Amino acid sequence: MRRRGAVCVAVAVVAIGCAGGDGGAGAGAGHAQTWADGTPVVWTDDEMPDLPLRKYEFDGGDHGEDAHRDMESAVGLLAQRCMVRHGFAGFPRDPKPFTMAGTVTLTAVSVNTGPVGSYDPEQAGRWGYGWDPARASGPRRHAGRMMTREESEVYYGDRRAEYSGCSGEAYRRIQRGVRDVKRMWTYVTEREYTVRERAEREPRLRRAYRAWADCVVDKGFKRYTDPVAASSDKAWRRGKDGNTKHTRRETGTAVADVECKRAHNTAGVWWAVTERLQRRELVEHKAEFDSVRADRDRLLSNVREVMAAG
Template identity: 65%
Template sequence: MRRRGVVCVVAGAVAIGLIGGDGGVVGHAKAWADGTPVVWSDAEMPELPLDGYEFDGADAKARDRMESATQLLTQRCMIRHGFADFPRDPKFPGMAITYTAAMVAVSTGPVGPYDPGKARRWGYGWDPEKKLRLPEPAGRRMTTEESAVYYGDRGSERSGCSGEVYGRIERGVRDTERMWTYVSRRDDAVRKQTDRDPRMRRAYKAWADCVVDKGFKRYADPVQAFGDEAWGRGQDGNTTRKERELGTAVADIACKRAHNTAGVWWSVARRLQRRELALHRQEFTAVRADRDRLLANVRAVLETA
């Protein structure tokens, strides 16, 4: 990774970068002396303790397999009700004809974007010509008659073939709402604690001072810089990408790298998540047990495919 005009100096830490012939920083060490990882990209962000309790935290394909199992069971249910040619992956009534959208989702991560190349060109936005191809169901559109059987009683969430299928997939799960929401709610709470932590506040201040030193506005943290209304986001969420925005975005990332803002965020978040797990060990264990029951049900269904 080549950087221009970025000097990384961290007292008491492993050196972050080597200075190239043009004055740019090339490469960086993996961790500070105290174990804080050096994070310059999303890919370098290590896992956190709560990740292992998320539904797909330890298995990136878990949701895909669950979707495959529910489609398989739903098709079988609809066939039993006389719809012999019901597709595995139907389009639903009322779905849009086009599946192309102009808006591109931008993930800011815990401390905003990291890519300096994109920042120089697109600031806090993206290429306006880039289109997002939304996933399109492979099967034909569901008929009105099929929809009535699929959903059953519209006044109940768990009726029709859809309700039958979820009853099968969630068999043995003790608390479905807790399984789907508990970890994310606790993670949100810990993230708020992370931002208030004294070490994190010092890290944000060092980052903010750095951005100001480069001639740009002071922000409380990188996420505030990302969301500045001055960038003039339109209805699609994209920015105007004017000179001030581009310069701020580049300075933002350079300062995050110089002060390892993302690495400090991870270190603080890990400490607070470990405390969260210790305080609520029974609840987290129950959530993971329910998740494992559901995934076992999914595996059993797919084995019959």
């Protein structure tokens, strides 16, 4: 299973009935693995099964979550060779980008909490809809030294031109044989977004959201249309980094949010609705998805060839 959330904390399992969340399916089952109709019971990120379109994503093939890392390694190796050819002996494989003295780098922190938010009651109780600033990650750390201005100009070439400089040469090499680069990178994400919009209009999911909202109100908090609306409430006063103020009202709402999602298996219902729509999507656009996967596999094959050659 694929981990989608930012933080997963082990919590004690308590028996919560599922009655009323989806027509009584799984009533009284507690924290079972599935409801009687096959809907998975999702209390943590690790319990969210992969969806059908997952295997068509860039990191959904044989390389798995290492696909992006392996591609960056191959690009770095090819770009390094190119720089050496241009007379920059000793150029590092993973250089830091050139920056002017005194330049300030702003880092935006992104927290992925999935389509129906977080499921972690401990995290919700401490940080609400935000996160611990001490655990926020900054920019990716490069292993090599910083490029000089001269090296940077050769490495990136004409920044207004696509695939320019040694970096562009490296990308052209690993994309050799790929029929439609843009579609390879964007098609699956676009179709996933389309399915997500359709799922939000499905009566079953709307009923699940209403049950969740009623539960949150019963615990003394504001009514929201869905968990996304709760997490994006402007009352949480997010700063420039996206983090919230962690007020008592916020953390209380976040805990109620998690408890109600577990009580009514909101995430499991979302998965079941989305899974059905994604399977239909695969049937209706089979040729396009097959082409995307073929291009993805071609690129990763090129990556393996580059790395094997050293």
